[in-house]
Each structure stands twice: as C-alpha cells, then as structure tokens.
Amino acid sequence: MKTVLLVARKEILEHLLSLRFHVCAVMMAALLALSVFVMFQDYRVRMENYGVLQARAIPRAGESGVMAVVRPQPLSILARGLDEVLDRGYDISPYLGITPHDRQTASASLFSIFTPPDLMYLVKVLLSLLALLFAYDAVSGEKERGTLGLIFSWPVSRGQVVAGKMVGGLTVVIVPFVLMVGALLVAVTLTGDVRLDRSDAIRLGLMLVAAVCYIAIFFAMGILVSARSSSSPRALVVLLFLWAVIVFAMPNIGQLVAAQISPLPAAESQEALRIQAFAKNRFLAIQSHGRDPNGSAGAFNNEYDRLVEQYRVRLEALVATSKRVCRLSPAASLTYVFTDLAGTGIGDLRRLNAALVQYKTGNLPTLVRQLGHGSQPPPPFQFFPASLGDAWRQGLGVDLILLAVMAAVLFAAAAIAALRTDPR
Amino acid sequence: MLQAVDLSKRYEDGVLALDALNLEVKPGEIYCLLGANGAGKTTTINLFLNFVEPTSGKASINNIDTARNPLEAKRHVAYVAENVMLYGAFTARQNLDFFARLGGRAALGRDDLYRVMREVGLPEKAFEQRVKSFSKGMRQKLGIAIATIKGAPALLLDEPTSGLDPKAAAEFLDTLMALREQGKAILMSTHDIFRAKQIADRIGIMKEGRKVMERTREELEFENLEHIYLDYMRGGIDAEPAVRRERVTS
Numbered sequence: 001m002k003t004v005l006l007v008a009r010k011e012i013l014e015h016l017l018s019l020r021f022h023v024c025a026v027m028m029a030a031l032l033a034l035s036v037f038v039m040f041q042d043y044r045v046r047m048e049n050y051g052v053l054q055a056r057a058i059p060r061a062g063e064s065g066v067m068a069v070v071r072p073q074p075l076s077i078l079a080r081g082l083d084e085v086l087d088r089g090y091d092i093s094p095y096l097g098i099t100p101h102d103r104q105t106a107s108a109s110l111f112s113i114f115t116p117p118d119l120m121y122l123v124k125v126l127l128s129l130l131a132l133l134f135a136y137d138a139v140s141g142e143k144e145r146g147t148l149g150l151i152f153s154w155p156v157s158r159g160q161v162v163a164g165k166m167v168g169g170l171t172v173v174i175v176p177f178v179l180m181v182g183a184l185l186v187a188v189t190l191t192g193d194v195r196l197d198r199s200d201a202i203r204l205g206l207m208l209v210a211a212v213c214y215i216a217i218f219f220a221m222g223i224l225v226s227a228r229s230s231s232s233p234r235a236l237v238v239l240l241f242l243w244a245v246i247v248f249a250m251p252n253i254g255q256l257v258a259a260q261i262s263p264l265p266a267a268e269s270q271e272a273l274r275i276q277a278f279a280k281n282r283f284l285a286i287q288s289h290g291r292d293p294n295g296s297a298g299a300f301n302n303e304y305d306r307l308v309e310q311y312r313v314r315l316e317a318l319v320a321t322s323k324r325v326c327r328l329s330p331a332a333s334l335t336y337v338f339t340d341l342a343g344t345g346i347g348d349l350r351r352l353n354a355a356l357v358q359y360k361t362g363n364l365p366t367l368v369r370q371l372g373h374g375s376q377p378p379p380p381f382q383f384f385p386a387s388l389g390d391a392w393r394q395g396l397g398v399d400l401i402l403l404a405v406m407a408a409v410l411f412a413a414a415a416i417a418a419l420r421t422d423p424r
Numbered sequence: 425m426l427q428a429v430d431l432s433k434r435y436e437d438g439v440l441a442l443d444a445l446n447l448e449v450k451p452g453e454i455y456c457l458l459g460a461n462g463a464g465k466t467t468t469i470n471l472f473l474n475f476v477e478p479t480s481g482k483a484s485i486n487n488i489d490t491a492r493n494p495l496e497a498k499r500h501v502a503y504v505a506e507n508v509m510l511y512g513a514f515t516a517r518q519n520l521d522f523f524a525r526l527g528g529r530a531a532l533g534r535d536d537l538y539r540v541m542r543e544v545g546l547p548e549k550a551f552e553q554r555v556k557s558f559s560k561g562m563r564q565k566l567g568i569a570i571a572t573i574k575g576a577p578a579l580l581l582d583e584p585t586s587g588l589d590p591k592a593a594a595e596f597l598d599t600l601m602a603l604r605e606q607g608k609a610i611l612m613s614t615h616d617i618f619r620a621k622q623i624a625d626r627i628g629i630m631k632e633g634r635k636v637m638e639r640t641r642e643e644l645e646f647e648n649l650e651h652i653y654l655d656y657m658r659g660g661i662d663a664e665p666a667v668r669r670e671r672v673t674s
Contacts, residue, residue: 006525010511017513146509150567152502153473154526154574155495424475 003156007164008171014209015134015172024130025176030227031126032177035117036184039077042116044193046072052250053089053101059377065367068381073343074194079120081335081344086352092360092381094367097304098272110201120338121180122314123211125247127177128218132239134169135222137232139421143230148423162223162418166240166411170219172211181208200387203341206400210337213403217241217330220410227417251328252402256405257321264314269306277303301364302309312350319346323395330406340396343385347394425452425578425609426472426501431481433467441467443633444481449609449626453598456620457613459630460657465613467633469580472611486576502520502576506583512556516541516566519555521569532573533620534616537554543602544569545595561592568599579603581612585619597623621649 013306015021050071057067068090076083089101115121139162142148151161185204188194196204222239229235281300323346326332339345360367386394426449432472433442442464449455452668470476470482474494483490490497510519519538524530541551544565555563571579581600585593593616600610601623614620620627621644629637629652636656639647 005528006522013518014511014513145505145512147503147511148473149473149505150503150509150523150570151526152475153498153499153501154523155494156526223577331585422475424470 003160004164008168011168075342076381079338079342080116080118081339083344131218132222133213135219136236139227140232152423158418159415162415214334216407224414247331251332254326262317262321264318336399427484434479452607453625454610456624456627463630464633501578502571502574504567504581508563510555578609602638
C-alpha cells in the first residue's frame, strides 16, 4: 500500500507540473462553468414557463377538460435528458384523451442544433477523453523515457506500480472535477432559484460516484492499451478509436439493434388511431341524437386506453431491449444513471404517461359532468419523480454496479498487461 | 554475490542471445563484460534484473534466484542504465527522494540526500535544478546516487560511460572504485577496453551470446587486452565450440 501511495504521489506531482494538466484544468473549469451557467439559465426559463402553464392548469368548473403540468426537475441542470419532453402541459379531455402541448422551447435555441452542454455530456465526452489523455502514455511513455526499467529494478511489483498510476492519475482528473462541480452548484443554489433538498444531495453524490467509475473505466483502458502498445502515439490512436466506438457508436448501434428486435409503430400512426377512435365515437354519439353523451365518452375512453396500453407494452419491450443492448457501452450506463437520478430518464417518462392515464381514468366521470356545467372540477394533476428506492429497483442499481464492475475488470486487465510488459 | 550458472536466453523470435553463461562477481570486485553490440551483455544484465526470464540456467544475487524470487533479489542489487533517464519535471533531490522512499528509506532528510549527491560529484547548484536541464554526465552521476542510496551490496551497470566526455567518464569511474572499496560487487558492461582495463578486477569478453574469454587483472598484466579483444571480434581466436546465432525456422 505504501508503494502504491508513493507512486500515486509521484504521478500527481508529475501531472501537476505538466503543461497537459494546466491546459486540461483550465479547459475543464471553463466548460463546467459554461455548462452550469447555460443549463441554469435554461432551467430558469423553463420554470417561468411552468409558472405560466400552472396558472392555466387550475381546473375550473364548466371547462371541457383540464391541463396537467409537470414541474421541471432541479437536477435537470446536470442531466437534461427528457426534461424538455416531460415538463410541458398535457390537455386531458374525456373525448380527445391526452394531448401533449408542443415541446417547451429551450432558452438556448442552439440546443436544437447542438447537444445540451449538461454535466452528463461533459462527463461522457470530455472527461472520458481527458482520462485517456492522462493515461495513454502511463506505461509506454515511461518505457520510452527509460524510467520504467529504473522503477522495475527496485523491489516493487508491477501491480503496485499500475495501482499507483491509477490512483494518481484518477486523483488528478477527479479531484478538480468534483471541486469545480461542487463550487458551481453552491453558486447556483445561492441564487435561490434552484432548491436542492437532502434527496437531491444523495442523488448528486450518486451521480459523482457514477462519474468516477466511468472515468476510471477509461483511465484503466488507457493504462491497459498503454501497457500493450509499442509506443505512446500508437496507444493514443488505438484509444481514440475505442473511445469513439464506446461513446458514440455503441449506444446508437444498440438502439438500432433493439428496434429490430422489438419494433415499435411510429407515434403518428398511434395518433391517427386515436383520431379514428374519436371520430367513430363522435359519429355514434351524433347518431344517438345526444341521448347518451356519457356512454360515448366511455366508449371512446375504453378504445383510447386500449390503444395506449398496446403502445405502452410495445414501448416497454423496446426500452427494455434497448437498455440491455446499449449497456454494453459504459456511456449508455452513465446516461441511464444520470437521467434516472435527475428524474429526466426514460423511466420517468413511462411513469408520467401511466400517471396521466390513471388521472384521466380516475377523473373521467367528473370531467364529463364538468363538460355539462354540473359539478366541481377534478383535483389538479400531480406528478413526482421516482423515489431513490424506486429508481434503484428500475435499473439505477444495475447501471451503477455495471459501471463499478467494468472499472474493476479493466483495472485487473491493466495490471495483468503491466505484468507482461517488458520494461526495457 | 552475483552469479550466473549456465544462463541462457532465447528470445521469441528465435535469436539465442545468451548461451550457457557462467560468471561470478564477488563482493569488492568489479567485473567488466566486454563485447560488440548484440554480444549478450545487456541480456545478461536484464536477466539479473528479471526484466526477461531465462530460457535455462540460473541468475542469482546473494544466492537468491532472480527468476524465482525477483522482488527479494532486487533488494540486493542496484542498476544504472546506459542512459539514466529520470523524471525531468522533478529536481535532482526530488528524484532521489522518490527512489529512496521506493526503497523504504523515507527517513532520509534533505541533508542526507544532499550528502549522497555530493559523494557522487554532483555540483551543489544542481541539487534543486530540474533534471530535464541536466547533461548526460550529470544524469549518470544522479543515477549512481540513486543506486547507492538503495544500499544494495551489488551493482549492475549497462554501458554507463557510453557518450560521456573523458572528464565525466573519469569521475564516474572514480565513484565506482570508491563503491568497490565499500565492498560492492559490480558488474559492468562496456565497449570501452581502456577503461575496463583501468578499473576491472576481472574482464570477460562476450561474442554472439557466449563468454569466450575471462582474465583477471593480474593475468592481463602480461597480455595485451586490446589485441585479444580485436582478435576475438575478427574471429581470429575461437577457443570455444562453435559460436552461433540461431534462428528458429518453421
């Protein structure tokens, strides 16, 4: 252990004295500050939008339906995920079913062109790249410089040297990252516009754990390739290729594969079926000369709920397949963890859809009577993100464990590769 | 202290780099291995350091088999490479401190480190200078400081004076002789016949993986080492059975 810490200390000092560290630290600080600032501004605009929609969403007697509005999640600043889809208004009508409003427009319209620069994106793309930049020459560079032979002429095991390099290199990447994120979040909460409670703090902690595991995966991969490569430039080229495959190719290919295994009809065809059901039932209502308006609403809703349920089952199958396939890439696991913790994940969208259907079905008689100017409006729609326990059971735990296992396996592989390294 | 018994190494590409080498270096003795490039000198040192595994035979340091118990064996030996490369961003003292701690000598203070650097002839002003600004001679001296701070009874040097100017080489050899006086067993590979003759207690000449000649300092008083060496290199003297480099062909 002493040797591991000694090598780690040497690595940290060496990195701190290098131009590479200073350039990367400045870049990281600038991008993190930009990310939190931009996402914070976006969150404020979405909260303003939410305030306007919420005022309109108060159910009133005599109206033909109600509006359901979902509050933006504060941690969406860090992982926007599906928040743009989630936190919009939904019109709920006994005859038209659930009709989503247009998506909310992001404060930065460039989001439509570029990926939102949230923390999740920075960790997934930038920090993984930084980890590789700090690891690609960890073994091959020392070999080229001639210091590896000198170290291995001392009574230290190669596993200890690799472990020291891992600890030192990871410290250099992770400590500034955690400090910067912490400082920025404190600054954001001090504005008073974002309120983070105890649960949010735990979620944030778990996000950082996931980020650390994710960075460790790329760092271990860097050392592994470095130990097996004949030169540092060669190691860098191989690692950049692997990085592109893991971060960009695998999640997208995984989705394509999942769509082939569990196909899903287009959303527009689902909408066409809904309109068809609505038209059919209105026609029947008119034919009955308005004698049974409640029966018409009931028939439409039965048909509507059946269509929604059919679609939901197929969507669930696609999501489950997609998750299983995409999890081969740690980038996908990281995305699932961040969005599940931020309350902006695919699981939250499924829960919201289920809650909307449940609300509509539970309040159908009230909604029909309301149309007839007869009674009190239904209670307002309420939706809360999944609790940590629920999120854990729905896959958060699997993804966190997967990230930790991948990091451990790659570290073991790096240590074995170092054992076989010829230090000459 | 340092012993090779029938030590052989055939690399994966089939080259027989070392063929049944036998040698022994006693405490307080400097043994110089002479030979052309590819003669097997560096392979011998790499086998003692367990950088490569022997194909057959045994290398031992203080009676510890380097292949069976490499970490324990490395406690008893220090190493100076042809080109001592250190951590350029660190100062000489920081480099020395790192390696002292690696050898479990964390208790050494700044003054102790300075004393060791002084002993090997490193100028005072270089102690706190970054190593990347050092000349080769200064790096070699620091390499010797690192080797001595380990306190190992044996020393392996792989062509340590190669590329040094005459003054730096002479200073380096003075340090080696001082270490011999302290009872260190020193095995040094070199191309430099003149300096080998100057400091060695015994000299072995290697050719194509085999030790073809060994002489003591006393024996060499009556022989001309340069002529013997050149004769071996030209192939004029072949006292040993057929010396060869073999390639495995499929």
